[in-house]
Amino acid sequence: MPMMNKKERPLDEAFSEFCGRAGFRRTLQRKIIYGLFYGGRKHLSVEEIMSSISQKAPELREESVYRILGDFEREGYIRKVEVPGVKKYERTTEKHGHFLCSKCGKISDVDISSIAIPKILEEASDITVTFNGVCPSCSKRRYQIRKS
Numbered sequence: 722m723p724m725m726n727k728k729e730r731p732l733d734e735a736f737s738e739f740c741g742r743a744g745f746r747r748t749l750q751r752k753i754i755y756g757l758f759y760g761g762r763k764h765l766s767v768e769e770i771m772s773s774i775s776q777k778a779p780e781l782r783e784e785s786v787y788r789i790l791g792d793f794e795r796e797g798y799i800r801k802v803e804v805p806g807v808k809k810y811e812r813t814t815e816k817h818g819h820f821l822c823s824k825c826g827k828i829s830d831v832d833i834s835s836i837a838i839p840k841i842l843e844e845a846s847d848i849t850v851t852f853n854g855v856c857p858s859c860s861k862r863r864y865q866i867r868k869s
């Protein structure tokens with residue numbers, strides 16, 4: 722599993738190796754979607770993926786995007802974001818929690834490594850942590866509206 726602080730290799734190299742390992746053909750469509758998740762911590766919905774690739778590959782259809790995402794998920798490159806009511810994908814990284822803004826729907830990663838797990842749950846095989854609230858930029862906006 723890739724560590725977050727490790728320096729990322731060039732996209733071309735990583736993509737080629739990934740396709741070689743998975744037995745995928747190196748298509749432009751796969752490469753564009755692979756690149757969207759590469760080198761960052763993004764949480765992307767299918768709509769966001771569609772809109773960011775519509776210029777580079779206008780012929781790419783939604784079914785193909787779903788198929789590629791499914792392939793990437795099976796290969797362990799990406800996974801579904803574990804936030805109730807949210808349909809987004811993220812690159813597979815170390816275990817972390819999420820903060821979901823109730824105003825704008827933005828999702829951010831939260832480091833949960835220092836959170837104490839109650840003793841009774843120590844044997845739990847999987848833990849999903851979601852924090853809900855208003856993100857800093859939304860709360861700032863609210864403050865500005867109140868002020869004027």
Ligand SMILES: [Zn+2]
Pocket residue numbers: 822823824825826827855856857858859860
């Ligand atoms: Zn927000």
Ligand SMILES: [Zn+2]
Pocket residue numbers: 764802811817818819829830
């Ligand atoms: Zn995340």
